[in-house]
Amino acid sequence: MIPVIEPLKPGSTIGILGGGQLGRMLALAAADLGFDVHICEPEADCPAGRVSAKVTTAPWDDLAALSQFARGVEAVTFEFENVPAASLAHIAALVPIRPGIKSLELTQDRWVEKQFIQSLGLVTASCAPISCMNDLHEASSQLGPNGILKTRRFGYDGKGQIAINAQSDLAHIWEGSIGQDWIFEGLVDFACEVSLTLARSADGEIAAFDLTQNTHRNGILRSSFVPAQVSLDLSQQALLQATQIAQALGHIGVLAVEFFVTRAGALIVNEIAPRVHNSAHWTQDGCNSSQFVQHMRAVAGWPLGDPTRHAGHVQMTNLIGADADAWPSYVSEAGTFIHLYGKREVRAGRKMGHVNQVKSHL
Ligand code: ATP
Ligand code: MG
Numbered sequence: 200m201i202p203v204i205e206p207l208k209p210g211s212t213i214g215i216l217g218g219g220q221l222g223r224m225l226a227l228a229a230a231d232l233g234f235d236v237h238i239c240e241p242e243a244d245c246p247a248g249r250v251s252a253k254v255t256t257a258p259w260d261d262l263a264a265l266s267q268f269a270r271g272v273e274a275v276t277f278e279f280e281n282v283p284a285a286s287l288a289h290i291a292a293l294v295p296i297r298p299g300i301k302s303l304e305l306t307q308d309r310w311v312e313k314q315f316i317q318s319l320g321l322v323t324a325s326c327a328p329i330s331c332m333n334d335l336h337e338a339s340s341q342l343g344p345n346g347i348l349k350t351r352r353f354g355y356d357g358k359g360q361i362a363i364n365a366q367s368d369l370a371h372i373w374e375g376s377i378g379q380d381w382i383f384e385g386l387v388d389f390a391c392e393v394s395l396t397l398a399r400s401a402d403g404e405i406a407a408f409d410l411t412q413n414t415h416r417n418g419i420l421r422s423s424f425v426p427a428q429v430s431l432d433l434s435q436q437a438l439l440q441a442t443q444i445a446q447a448l449g450h451i452g453v454l455a456v457e458f459f460v461t462r463a464g465a466l467i468v469n470e471i472a473p474r475v476h477n478s479a480h481w482t483q484d485g486c487n488s489s490q491f492v493q494h495m496r497a498v499a500g501w502p503l504g505d506p507t508r509h510a511g512h513v514q515m516t517n518l519i520g521a522d523a524d525a526w527p528s529y530v531s532e533a534g535t536f537i538h539l540y541g542k543r544e545v546r547a548g549r550k551m552g553h554v555n556q557v558k559s560h561l
Contacts (some may be wrong), residue, residue, distance in 0.1 A: 206500040207273050211231025212252070213498060214272035214294070218245030220540040221278035221475050222378060224483070226251045228491035234499065239268045246540045247278070259286045261557055265506035269293035276452060276498045280306050280473055281353055297401075297451040297498045302473035305448065308351045309382045309470070313416035316468045319447055323441075323468050325385035326458070332373045336384035339363055345386040348372065350379050356548070357418015387467055394426050395441040396455040396479035398503050405442055406503040408486060410434040411478050416519075419548065423478040424514040425485065429460060436466055444471055453494040455479060477517065477550075482506070484536040484555040485513035488544060511559035523551035533556065 207213070213229055215222045218240030226247050228234040229294070235252040238245065241259060248254035257264035259282060269275065269290045276297050284307070287300055305315045310328045317323055327338040329348065339346060345362060350359035361372060363383070392415070397407035412427035413420055427434065441456040448454070455476030457469040479490040488496075488504025496503055518525070523545060529537045539552035 207234070208265065210235070211273040211499070212237055212271065213495065214239060214268060214275040215247065215251075215278055216240075216275065216282050216290075217278035218242065218247040218254070219278060220542075220552075222247030223540060224480075224491045224538070225251055225276070225278060225475065225494060228489065228536065230497045231492065232495055232501075234495065236492050237272050239265070242251040244543065246475055246542055259283050262286070262289050265289055266293065268345050274498055274500075276494070277303070278372065278474060279355075298454070298473055299449055300449065302450050302454070304474050306471050310352070310380075312349050312393045313382070315447075316444070316471070318322050319443055321443070321468050322466065324387050327383050329381040332370065335369050335381075335383065337374055339367075339369060342383060342385040347386060348376065349382050349384060351352055351382050352380070355551075356420075357415070360418060387459045387469075388462065389467070390427070390462045390464075391460050392457065392469070393429060393437060393460055394423070394455050394457045394476065394478040395437040396453060396476055396482070396490055397438075397441055397445060398453045398490070398497050398506070399445045399450050400497050400503050401451050401500045403446070404503055406488075406506045407438050407441065408479055408482055408490065408506050409508050410437050411481065413478050417548070419519060419550075420477050420517055421519075422514060422516045423481055425481060425508060425512065430464070433460065433464060433466065440466065440468065445470075448473070452497045453479075455488050455505060456457070477553075478515075480538070480553050481513040481555050483538065484557055485510045510557045512557075514556045516554050516556070517550055518552040518554065520545060520547045520549055520551065527550075529554050532556075 212235040214237045218238045223246040226316045237253040238247045238251045239255045243256050255268045306312050313323045325342045344365040346360040346363045393411045409425045410427045411423045413423045453475045455472040458465040475490045483489040487507050534557045536555045
């Protein structure tokens with residue numbers, strides 16, 4: 200059992216598992232607080248590594264490299280939830296991991312996550328685990344016909360998802376799906392999507408950002424804005440539900456909960472991200488403390504910062520693929536803050552950066 204760590208002193212080194220854009224923005228926030236960051240990531244020349252003090256480039260199953268990494272840092276956090284459980288256990292034996300392993304175990308598998316959410320008395324889309332053709336037939340007749348077949352693990356940005364409807368050839372779909380575990384989700388006819396991002400400190404203090412409204416394009420988050428166009432009552436319910444989830448996980452750090460808002464005005468939990476989240480990037484330019492600062496404070500065992508929004512309206516827009524070519528127009532726009540991730544290659548569907556447009560002040 201790892202003892203509770205004392206608050207880390209400035210000058211300490213924090214390890215981050217994963218070297219993408221979330222790791223990069225976490226590293227920049229850590230630097231502001233006086234910490235050094237050591238990134239551990241399988242791919243060379245990663246976006247986070249280029250702004251960090253140290254990088255370990257090693258595959259997740261290289262336990263010798265993970266040991267060396269863990270011995271050189273005072274605490275470890277992660278920027279994505281798909282680090283293999285065995286690697287995490289190996290690191291956790293050497294150094295505190297924040298948030299804890301429970302947050303990862305319950306969110307790496309969509310079916311396990313859905314059951315956890317339901318066990319808290321919260322509502323999810325109707326769903327069933329699928330491991331054979333018969334399961335798929337039964338699920339589509341009982342929960343469908345309209346639904347989405349999603350891989351239980353490793354999905355992100357809408358990847359690993361297949362839309363199902365009454366005309367779908369289930370046998371053909373299943374033929375191309377063998378070899379993975381899946382979950383079938385009934386299609387939710389939602390009015391809008393919102394997310395609630397909060398930070399929870401090592402002593403259980405919670406600081407939440409304003410509820411955010413999200414729009415997606417081709418399964419990828421396109422834009423997020425505050426304030427969300429929903430009732431105060433619904434915002435308060437979202438806060439209560441996200442708080443309940445964070446407490447049940449004993450989560451330390453930032454956590455985001457994605458919700459569907461039904462046409463009748465009820466909340467359905469879509470998924471939990473046990474980390475900083477794309478839909479809260481607006482906090483960088485719209486709040487006193489951004490989600491990245493909040494996360495590094497929590498990981499360091501510091502008190503949380505102030506999540507208050509200081510702008511009347513903020514819109515975050517992702518720059519996906521060639522969208523990033525428009526950077527010259529954004530850099531000369533008043534009230535627009537551009538954040539580029541330094542990715543070497545533009546690819547269709549790849550998140551290259553985002554802009555925060557602060558439309559009016561309070
Ligand atoms: P991300 O990493 O961007 O959160 P993901 O790959 O984990 O995405 P989901 O959040 O499960 O995927 O789905 C992406 C989007 O697809 C949702 O935000 C929503 O717009 C749509 N979607 C997913 N599941 C359902 C559902 N059951 N009913 C209706 N729409 C859905
Ligand atoms: Mg999602």
